[in-house]
Amino acid sequence: xxxxxxxxxxxxxxxxxxxxxxxxxxxxxxxxxxxxxxxxxxxxxxxxxxxxxxxxxxxxxxxxxxxxxxxxxxxxxxxxxxxxxxxxxxxxx
Amino acid sequence: xxxxxxxxxxxxxxxxxxxxxxxxxxxxxxxxxxxxxxxxxxxxxxxxxxxxxxxxxxxxxxxxxxxxxxxxxxxxxxxxxxxxxxxxxxxxxxxxxxxxxxxxxxxxxxxxxxxxxxxxxxxxxxxxxxxxxxxxxxxxxxxxxxxxxxxxxxxxxxxxxxxxxxxxxxxxxxxx
Numbered sequence: 619x620x621x622x623x624x625x626x627x628x629x630x631x632x633x634x635x636x637x638x639x640x641x642x643x644x645x646x647x648x649x650x651x652x653x654x655x656x657x658x659x660x661x662x663x664x665x666x667x668x669x670x671x672x673x674x675x676x677x678x679x680x681x682x683x684x685x686x687x688x689x690x691x692x693x694x695x696x697x698x699x700x701x702x703x704x705x706x707x708x709x710x711x
Numbered sequence: 712x713x714x715x716x717x718x719x720x721x722x723x724x725x726x727x728x729x730x731x732x733x734x735x736x737x738x739x740x741x742x743x744x745x746x747x748x749x750x751x752x753x754x755x756x757x758x759x760x761x762x763x764x765x766x767x768x769x770x771x772x773x774x775x776x777x778x779x780x781x782x783x784x785x786x787x788x789x790x791x792x793x794x795x796x797x798x799x800x801x802x803x804x805x806x807x808x809x810x811x812x813x814x815x816x817x818x819x820x821x822x823x824x825x826x827x828x829x830x831x832x833x834x835x836x837x838x839x840x841x842x843x844x845x846x847x848x849x850x851x852x853x854x855x856x857x858x859x860x861x862x863x864x865x866x867x868x869x870x871x872x873x874x875x876x877x878x879x880x881x882x883x884x885x886x887x
Contacts (some may be wrong), residue, residue: 625782632775636878640768643886653887660882667875671782672868680717681728688735692743699750 628670635663657696727865731872736847738876741841745834756831758885761824770811771881777804778874779866781853788863790849798857801870805850812843833853838880845873 639659642652673700674682717725738804749755758764784797819825826836838860849870856866 621786622783625779625786629775629779632778632878633772636768636771636775636881639882639886643764656882656887663878664875664883667778667871671778671871671874677728678715678717678720681720681884684717684732685728685735688732688739692739692746695743695746699746707767 625671632663632666635659635666659690719729723796723862723865724868731733731868735874737877738879741834741838742793742879745838745883748830748834751826752830756829761819761822761831762835762885766811766815766883767881767885770808771877773804773808773811773879774874777808778799778871780804785864785867790801794863795857795860798866800864800884802850802857803868804855805846809843809846812839813844814818815839835884840885842873842877842880849873 639656642655642659645652647655668685674685720728780797780801784794784801787794787797792834816836824832849866852869853866856862
């Protein structure tokens with residue numbers, strides 16, 4: 619497959635992902651579930667652009683680890699919010 | 712898995728990746744602050760009640776398109792011909808995105824929603840404004856690259872990164 623066609627397919631996939639996000643936003647889905655799905659889709663979109671358009675997958679392992687560093691804190695923070703909500707629900711009857 | 716070492720990368724490309732890592736920290740910090748404030752807030756206005764979601768969605772697709780044209784420019788740069796045309800198309804699409812962002816800001820300003828009008832407005836302007844400033848810098852960068860016809864692959868990394876970050880901002884600020 620040519621590079622141009624590959625990038626076009628990636629972009630079409632991202633377009634479909636964003637359309638799915640918009641559909642999910644308007645769909646009558648419980649807010650918690652909708653938010654979780656939207657966050658997962660956004661993460662998939664972000665990783666797809668970095669991996670396929672920026673070709674991070676072809677770069678040395680050291681660079682991949684370096685690029686992952688800035689996202690450790692936000693991910694940890696997100697996990698802390700979920701954990702706190704879960705603990706609060708577990709403690710309060 | 713690639714056994715290549717980071718230090719063997721071309722200096723321009725390595726420099727851009729290091730810059731993107733530091734830049735990712737600024738965006739991660741802003742979005743984390745947004746998440747922290749929103750998680751602690753007693754109430755948070757629904758984005759569709761005060762932001763123009765159809766416009767933002769259309770602009771998101773424009774930016775996705777610019778991502779393809781920039782990838783095509785990088786490919787053509789490797790082949791050694793026809794890259795400049797695609798860089799200029801990317802600049803046009805980027806300028807369209809930025810114009811749409813300005814339309815959104817003007818609409819908000821007309822309704823009296825400024826930077827200091829609550830946490831939702833402050834965080835919205837901070838996240839999208841920081842991204843818009845990067846996009847403006849990207850437009851200048853790409854214009855220079857188009858004229859010099861050098862460094863297109865490195866410039867493509869910066870542009871694609873802005874596209875990736877916008878997907879996160881659009882989802883968090885407009886949809887979640």
